[in-house]
Amino acid sequence: MQALSATPLRLSERRILILKWLLHGVSFSWVAYVFFTAVTDQVAGDPVDRLLHFTGMGALNLLLLSLAISPVAKRFRAANLIKLRRPTGLWAFSYALLHLATFVLFELQLEWALIGTEIIERPYITVGFSAFIILLLLAATSITAVRRRMGRRWQLLHNWVYVSAPLVVIHFYWSVKSDVVEPVVYGLLVLVLLYVRRERLRKIFRG
Amino acid sequence: MRLKSNKTVSRLTDNDVTDERTYLNRRQLLKSMGFVGAGALLSQSAQGIGWFDDDDENVFERRDLSFTQPDQFQINDTVTPEVKSTSYNNFYEFGTDKGDPAENAQDFTVDPWSLTIDGLVEKPITLSYDDLFKRFDLEERIYRLRCVEAWSMVIPWIGFELANILQQAKPLSRAKFVAFQTLYDPEQMPGQRSRFVGGGVDYPYVEGLRLDEAMHSLSILSVGMYGKTLPPQNGAPIRLVVPWKYGFKSIKSIVRITLTEQMPPTTWNRLAPQEYGFYANVNPKVDHPRWSQARERRITTGGLLARNRIETQMFNGYPEVAPLYSGMDLSRFY
Numbered sequence: 323m324q325a326l327s328a329t330p331l332r333l334s335e336r337r338i339l340i341l342k343w344l345l346h347g348v349s350f351s352w353v354a355y356v357f358f359t360a361v362t363d364q365v366a367g368d369p370v371d372r373l374l375h376f377t378g379m380g381a382l383n384l385l386l387l388s389l390a391i392s393p394v395a396k397r398f399r400a401a402n403l404i405k406l407r408r409p410t411g412l413w414a415f416s417y418a419l420l421h422l423a424t425f426v427l428f429e430l431q432l433e434w435a436l437i438g439t440e441i442i443e444r445p446y447i448t449v450g451f452s453a454f455i456i457l458l459l460l461a462a463t464s465i466t467a468v469r470r471r472m473g474r475r476w477q478l479l480h481n482w483v484y485v486s487a488p489l490v491v492i493h494f495y496w497s498v499k500s501d502v503v504e505p506v507v508y509g510l511l512v513l514v515l516l517y518v519r520r521e522r523l524r525k526i527f528r529g
Numbered sequence: 530m531r532l533k534s535n536k537t538v539s540r541l542t543d544n545d546v547t548d549e550r551t552y553l554n555r556r557q558l559l560k561s562m563g564f565v566g567a568g569a570l571l572s573q574s575a576q577g578i579g580w581f582d583d584d585d586e587n588v589f590e591r592r593d594l595s596f597t598q599p600d601q602f603q604i605n606d607t608v609t610p611e612v613k614s615t616s617y618n619n620f621y622e623f624g625t626d627k628g629d630p631a632e633n634a635q636d637f638t639v640d641p642w643s644l645t646i647d648g649l650v651e652k653p654i655t656l657s658y659d660d661l662f663k664r665f666d667l668e669e670r671i672y673r674l675r676c677v678e679a680w681s682m683v684i685p686w687i688g689f690e691l692a693n694i695l696q697q698a699k700p701l702s703r704a705k706f707v708a709f710q711t712l713y714d715p716e717q718m719p720g721q722r723s724r725f726v727g728g729g730v731d732y733p734y735v736e737g738l739r740l741d742e743a744m745h746s747l748s749i750l751s752v753g754m755y756g757k758t759l760p761p762q763n764g765a766p767i768r769l770v771v772p773w774k775y776g777f778k779s780i781k782s783i784v785r786i787t788l789t790e791q792m793p794p795t796t797w798n799r800l801a802p803q804e805y806g807f808y809a810n811v812n813p814k815v816d817h818p819r820w821s822q823a824r825e826r827r828i829t830t831g832g833l834l835a836r837n838r839i840e841t842q843m844f845n846g847y848p849e850v851a852p853l854y855s856g857m858d859l860s861r862f863y
Contacts, residue, residue: 360832365832366616366617367616367828368613368826368828369833370833371627371680428833429826431838433824436821436824445819499678499728500621500728500729500801501728502729503724503729
């Protein structure tokens with residue numbers, strides 16, 4: 323993508339650090355607060371439903387945010403904004419992990435036989451679980467030392483993030499009963515994020 | 530927070546009706562005084578979003594009802610706290626989030642109301658708001674409510690048997706089905722105004738029962754819960770309760786009951802026929818295509834850590850309705 327801004331937007335190391343801690347602070351305290359109200363029975367309706375929805379939407383929002391970072395950094399020529407990409411991706415994974423954990427621990431309440439059949443037999447859960455596996459692999463290989471050791475294969479693996487985002491949106495679309503407006507809007511956002519890196523995606527698919 | 534505002538208002542109601550009326554009209558008053566500025570406009574438009582709810586928002590006023598408590602309907606299951614069953618609702622006319630109806634329905638007008646029973650009957654009936662509470666003796670029935678989304682509640686309804694009113698209307702021998710219709714009033718129901726709020730449902734919401742299902746003594750028209758009239762988010766002023774069927778059959782805020790010869794269309798069946806049938810009997814052996822119906826989470830108290838996952842019972846634990854379906858393949862007629 324072309325850099326449209328005339329002058330590079332220089333963000334000082336300090337600014338980046340502040341943004342990082344803002345990300346950590348908001349991501350952690352928000353989910354901690356929601357879990358606290360759920361455990362102490364302060365949620366208006368069903369605490370499990372509230373948590374599933376909150377962690378699911380949180381994971382999707384954070385994943386899209388992590389995908390928006392490099393286009394934004396290029397457009398505004400703010401190269402060190404890229405430093406926020408890994409922590410954002412890791413928070414997306416953390417929310418996805420809490421989402422899955424809520425489903426297994428509180429929705430299915432550790433009924434193992436059902437957990438297996440639900441993941442295999444319910445298409446929307448299969449799709450969501452596949453997206454989770456991708457995020458899990460990306461998170462597990464996000465450490466710098468692992469990245470170095472993997473060499474070229476690291477990038478090949480991390481290209482799978484472009485598969486995970488549409489999977490998450492399909493999972494969302496498939497899980498609602500009739501109110502498809504919100505999932506459709508998210509689908510469009512994913513298309514935009516993939517479109518701005520179409521050159522890159524073309525290269526990936528050509529091999 | 531909602532619990533708190535409920536309490537505040539019941540106190541207000543006890544104080545002085547005239548005062549509250551003035552209070553409810555405060556925006557009108559401000560406008561007439563020429564005080565309407567950007568702030569007022571903002572607070573109006575923010576209502577649908579829910580981020581900037583003002584704490585002094587109006588809460589629907591509920592009356593105490595008098596009723597009997599027949600023993601056979603006072604069951605042992607723990608009753609769901611009122612604050613949960615009145616703040617966790619599927620009533621897409623007021624928004625698709627579970628909290629939307631409690632938030633958006635508080636200004637709903639139920640008096641005057643008109644409920645018509647017509648179609649294949651000898652004597653069509655029209656009930657006014659007062660008739661809903663006076664025409665029949667009211668009784669309390671504690672029923673299990675099983676949602677198709679695999680959660681359940683236990684709710685003390687107040688109402689009368691649907692059969693009572695159908696008998697007064699005298700169904701013709703040709704009548705085979707009963708069709709129900711929710712109020713259509715886009716001015717009051719934001720979900721009917723915009724498909725973005727109402728989840729793409731084709732309104733008005735309609736439901737139906739076979740006549741023998743409607744005449745069964747478990748089928749009731751409810752006008753209250755927890756000792757008082759219904760709040761709007763639960764279907765004020767009158768709704769159907771059919772405890773052996775999934776919750777979406779129990780249509781809310783009914784304005785019309787029509788006896789028909791043909792099976793009437795039903796809203797969720799029209800939206801997704803492969804997922805929601807006409808019968809929609811609670812059945813642990815017939816899964817929803819996207820999730821299992823074998824178990825349910827019972828919403829009572831205890832928060833997140835409550836071990837509330839229980840087996841779903843056939844006909845939601847009302848085996849007395851089984852004869853209605855003898856000889857029917859319930860996996861085909863789901």
